[in-house]
Structure formats: structure tokens, C-alpha cells
């Protein structure tokens with residue numbers, strides 16, 4: 001068993017199949033959410049390279065936060081405050097997402113909050129200086145002097161940008177570095193095996209499981225944290241299960257909606273650190289955060305989940 005596999009299991013409750021049964025660091029919060037339900041803090045998983053605990057449901061910002069930052073944005077403000085109220089911290093953005101970085105900075109400012117895990121990306125093939133200018137602009141827009149995580153977006157300008165990220169990390173200008181990618185999995189695997197990354201961000205969902213073959217096992221063995229983009233396949237999974245009832249056994253995992261079913265499938269995988277669903281609606285946000293509360297499905301339950309979708 002690799003060090004990373006041991007340290008992952010070391011902190012979690014372990015079931016008969018050797019799989020974690022409950023999220024780490026379960027905490028309860030006071031108060032109720034918009035649906036009148038008690039707010040329970042989302043569980044946490046460890047970032048393998050440091051052991052730092054990270055709330056296991058994050059927030060994506062593609063399209064949903066691409067809004068005029070100076071507008072009222074009342075619902076989005078509720079999405080962000082709901083996210084924080086459930087103990088969420090990781091917010092993922094990119095200069096590719098239009099006004100999203102500026103909207104995150106503006107809305108967090110209105111909420112008076114900066115205690116989040118700031119993650120964004122560098123996305124340019126125009127060289128080192130262009131990458132630095134872009135990251136400094138992202139700092140201004142999101143309102144943080146230091147990013148927790150900086151990722152090379154879709155491997156664009158990979159060697160040049162990764163070299164800057166390494167020196168920024170040494171200088172303490174970012175805490176973690178990583179890449180995002182949706183297609184070139186052999187390259188992602190190579191970077192993992194060469195021990196060049198703290199995080200990867202890849203697409204993974206109940207219906208799209210290509211990364212299970214090689215990428216997730218490599219990440220687990222080399223102690224690389226995994227952020228999951230497109231956990232709902234941009235909403236396609238909801239369409240696929242429309243009109244279908246949840247199976248009775250879903251309640252064993254505290255699952256009360258399809259969103260929670262899809263997210264628990266992901267966080268039940270030992271390599272997955274944090275899916276980052278995006279939403280523009282406060283009630284969807286509350287639903288999604290509950291995908292990180294309570295027991296997690298082990299291998300057998302996750303197989304039943306796949307069979308249900310395929311059936």
C-alpha cells in the first residue's frame with residue numbers, strides 16, 4: 001500500500017471492505033438553510049501532499065458566475081453565503097470564465113469574507129510574462145494577495161506556466177499548484193508520475209468514468225489531490241434520471257436527491273478530494289452541499305450506483 005493510500009485511510013473511519021464510511025472531521029453547525037433544513041457542515045478530506053483538511057464539496061464558477069459584478073446578484077449572493085454557511089471553502093475560477101473572477105471577488109467582499117480556498121487558473125500560450133500578468137490580474141479581481149491553488153488551464157503553455165508556478169510556490173505566492181485537463185490523460189498521468197503536481201482537475205461523473213482507468217489510481221499512489229470538474233456533466237445527468245425514483249438503499253448514505261447521489265458517488269472514490277459543482281440557485285447549492293454530509297458509499301455501493309444509471 002502506498003503512503004498516500006495509507007494516510008488517506010489513516011484518518012477516516014474504515015469499513016469491512018477497507019473503505020471509508022464517514023467523511024473526516026464531521027461537524028455540525030447551528031441554523032437552517034433556505035429550505036428550512038438544519039445546516040450540517042460538509043465533511044472534509046485530506047490534501048495528500050500536506051494532510052490539510054479540505055471541505056469535500058467545492059464551488060465551480062464557469063457560466064454561473066459570469067455576471068456583471070456590479071449588479072444586484074441577490075441569488076448568487078445567497079449561493080455564496082449558503083456555500084460558506086455549510087462550511088464550503090474551495091471556489092474554482094479561471095480567466096476563461098468571463099467576469100466570474102471579478103464576480104467572486106465582489107460578492108465575497110459584500111459578504112465580508114476572505115476565509116476561502118482561492119483556486120483559479122492561468123490560461124495563456126503567450127509566454128511567461130503574459131502568464132504572470134494574468135495571474136496578478138486574477139489576484140486583483142478575486143481580491144486575494146495569495147492563491148491557495150493555481151492551475152494551468154487545459155495544459156495551455158504547460159512547461160512555461162508550470163515553471164512560473166513552481167517559483168511562485170517557492171516564494172509563497174501560491175500554496176499549491178496543479179493542472180486541469182479534459183482529454184490528454186496520458187500527459188496528466190505523466191505529470192503525476194513525475195511528481196510535478198499537488199492537484200489535478202479532471203472530469204469525472206457517474207456517467208463519464210474514463211479517469212478511473214489510469215488517472216485516479218496514479219493520483220492515489222502519488223499523493224495528488226483530485227478536483228472533479230463537471231460532476232453533473234453540465235446538468236446532463238439530471239436529464240438522464242428525470243422521472244426516476246431514488247433507490248431505497250440510497251437512504252443508507254443519507255442521499256435524498258439525485259444531486260446528492262451523483263456527488264456521493266464521486267466523493268466515495270478514495271482518490272477524489274473535492275468535486276466542484278456549479279450552480280446559480282440557492283436551493284441547488286443547499287442540495288449539493290448535502291452531497292458531502294453523512295456516510296460515503298464504498299466500492300460495492302458505488303458499483304450499484306453505476307448499474308442503476310446503466311440500467
Ligand SMILES: NC(=O)c1ccc[n+]([C@@H]2O[C@H](COP(=O)([O-])OP(=O)(O)OC[C@H]3O[C@@H](n4cnc5c(N)ncnc54)[C@H](OP(=O)(O)O)[C@@H]3O)[C@@H](O)[C@H]2O)c1
Nearest residue numbers: 060061062180229230231232233234259277278279280284
Ligand atoms: N477545463 C477546465 O478547467 C474545466 C472545464 C469544465 C469545468 N471546470 C470547472 O468545473 C466546474 C463545474 O463544471 P460545470 O459548471 O461545467 O458543470 P456541472 O457542475 O457538472 O453542472 C452545472 C449545471 O448543473 C446544474 N445544477 C447544479 N446543481 C444542481 C442541482 N442540485 N439540481 C439540478 N441542477 C443542478 C446547474 O444549473 P443551475 O444553475 O440551475 O443550478 C448547471 O447548469 C466549472 O464551473 C468550473 O469551475 C473546469
